[in-house]
Amino acid sequence: MALLEVTNLDVRFGLRQGEVRALRDVNFTLERSERLGIVGESGAGKSVAAFSLLNLIAKPGFIAGGSINFEGKTLNTMSERGLRKVRGNRISMIFQDPMMTLNPVLSIGEQMVECLKAHRRISGKEARAICLDKLRQVQIPSPETRLDQYPHELSGGMRQRVIIAIALLLDPDIIIADEPTTALDVTIQAEIMALLLELCEQHNVGLILITHDLGVVSQVTQRMLVMYAGRVIEQGPTREIINDPQHPYTQGLINALPQMATPGEKLNQIRGSMPSLSNLPSGCAFHPRCNFINRADGKPRPACTEQVPGFVESGNCRVACHMVAEMIEDRRLKEETS
Amino acid sequence: MIAFLVKRLFHALLVMFVISIIAFAIQDNLGDPIQQMVGQSVPESERAELREELGLNDPFLVQYARFAVNAAQFDFGYSYVFNQPTTEVIARHLPATLELVAAATFLIITLSVPIGVYSAIKPRAWLSRFFMGVSIVGISIPVFLTAIMLIQLFAIGVSWTPFPVDTAWGSWLNGVISTEGGMPAYGRGDPVPVFGTWETNFASLEGLTYLVLPAVSLASIMLPLFIRLIRAEMLEVMQSDYVKFARAKGISMRRIYFLHALKNTMLPVITVGGVQIGTLVAYTILTETVFQWPGMGLMFLDAIERSDIPLIVTYLMIVGLIFVITNTIVDLIYGLVNPTIKLTGKPA
């Protein structure tokens, strides 16, 4: 059995205007020390997915259905007390903006030690020693002085190192990293990402990397999910998806990468923008932006505008697209007839 | 830290300078010490001589310098009415006001923090809604009216008889909604002397009963303000990333509420609190008037009534000094709570 198993996760926000479905039909698994990427534009539901794994979504959001299984325990029905034993201990998180993630009025040491003491019965001295060790692992110079400093005395990169150290503090099984380098200077993004990957590898930690940067995902993850408007629209082994994307949205994303551009020509863009979750288009949520909505005879595919696409298996990947489903069906029929 | 202190001290001196100029201008324009000293019957020539002798014909700056030097030594001249040094008159009235402010501050702090935090943690609970409703009504009642109502309810007593008196349950209900009265609401009783002119109401139970109604009245205006402020700030802090991160670390909610969130909530609350101390002193004038509490506020109004200019001027200077000192203390506390202040000298 997989270390983490998410089935039919359904997250909603109870707003005054009515319920908004922020996530639906999210299914994936994570094996021990596996690296999984979740990509999508902002507003696709990546962060909601990250927070709902530890049941940390803020009101009015709530998990309306599905299950999150971790080591055989169902996290979404677990008591707050039980969850607390998992959070920061077995599964820890790294947030996007290191400037906002650390409490400005508590010293680095206090914020590290409290995490250790919340999960283990240890003395202050032992806790401090562990903290120093972790700070050294994330390559923070003179960790002894850093422990007594406050967040504002550290640069953004240093703070994100501290946050990585906190995430590793209790040798977790999984780290969920929500855009861990987006808020940093471009010059140190690669450095921090390399550090995170190296430490995860060293300690056999599974990593769920949430990002809008397809380049990073293609380089570091083994499997990936592509999200659009609260749904997973394509998932599978990273290499297969990058080399042979099935869903028109994934194709668009990959074509939009600067590496894919022909010199001297405009960058490829996906036209339009992500719809608001409270006002989704009918049928496939991507159809207003989709280039393949028309069939060979020039008429729009009725299913695209009317029906939410289900998943089809394509090689080792799962894709939610009517066009792909049709093509697979065609191929199957051809094989049968020949 | 030292740079911070020097800066604060400089600011304090500047404020005292402005206040002293205002105070001196009042004394210079409104007070005529000659008339007070010798009365109407003395001929004009003699008055002029006396005026020259006292230096009242000197240039403005010279006179101000003399005033400032004396003020720095706490010498503000004699009160017309009491015929004593004004500082002595103030010293006699100061303890009563300080005790009243201390008692009110105690009530405000001990009640506003738990109520504010509770209604931020459980914003939808009926008790929170009740507190919020009461606090907006509380803000809308002027402090002297609160005081009058307290006197009516607890000093005079109210007997309501909307329920039938001749039935047992009726008279019981009437008893529940009626009040006895009998609480002292005039002056401060027999305070116990501590040292010098300091007499305290804190030393005996009887003294404390005299303090109850005035202190509650004085607290009534600030308490709702602080409850609302603490609640609003706490709600905002609870949305922050660092609170979410603390939850993701698996920290207990109690520690998150009372350490992570409360410490950040208190920063703006302390700042506002520093400003509100001034308002609290202003409200002592009203409270002391209603309860005839023999403090500085009552003395000040009396001085205005009798045009006792030196006493008015001294009151202004002393109150200014109290504001400056409390504001500096508040800034120091702020500096202690907020780690970003130590290095830069100003909040980041």
Add this chain to the structure above:
Amino acid sequence: MNASSSALPSRWERFRDSYLFYSFKRDMVAQVSLVVFIALVAVAVLAPWLSPMNPYDLAQIDILASELPPFWVEGSDAQYLLGTDAQGRDMLSTILYGARVSLIIGFGAVALQALIGVCFGLLAGYLGGRIDAFLMRLADIQLSFSTLMVAIIVGALVKAIFGGETFSAYAVPLLVLIIGLAEWPQYARTVRASVLAEKNKEYVDAARVMGLRSKRIMFRHVLPNTLSPIFVISTVQIANAIISEAALSFLGLGMPETHPSLGSLIKSGFDYIQSGSWWITLIPGALLVVLVLSINLLGDWLRDVMNPRLYKG
């Protein structure tokens, strides 16, 4: 805030479709507060026509009918619905006239402090530098002294300079002046904060590049964008001004008893509370509380709806 459409809807239509009106329709408390507030303003304005007698007219006062209780208490006189005060004036009439005086001073003082505060705030925020430092330091000192304290001191001095007689004769304009001068820092700080936020936006640069003069930029371009916080604090400031006036009058530094506001009515009634005539002080008190409460509740609602950047701390 208003949805603009190509058909250029009328003012009323735009208002009807606005978020302001939408949230007003959903908020019971705001509706009740507005109705109560308008009703109080209406009866205060119409006091000379509504009230049974003119409390300023000594000829109408019957000293023998003094300290009569309101109608629901034993010993009342049907002629005086809410009873009479110690001088035999009809309570209903005096509180209507009193509310009128309180409202005039409240609105007048807020108009004055808004004028001073907005000008100073614009100057400080737009010009910056020494003017900014000076004005804001002044505002800080005044605020740390608390506006009520400043009002009491200025009131005491004005009274000392003019003498009690003259002060009473010109009490209304003097109180407007005193409260206006005491409370301008709130406006100045709020306006300055929003000016600083607006100043660096592109449209101000554009106006400057077009060669418009600073005065024009300030009043025609920046000021309109600071209106919503001004609007929100105005409600709170009116409530504050009414309370300040009541406090000054209660201390004897405000309206004389011959021309009472709600505050001076409470003061004159307070002397009789020990003798059991609670209504002389508590009825004007209740009216004052209802008036201030309705304004505060409206202010709360406005702040929630408009959610402006208010100056903090």
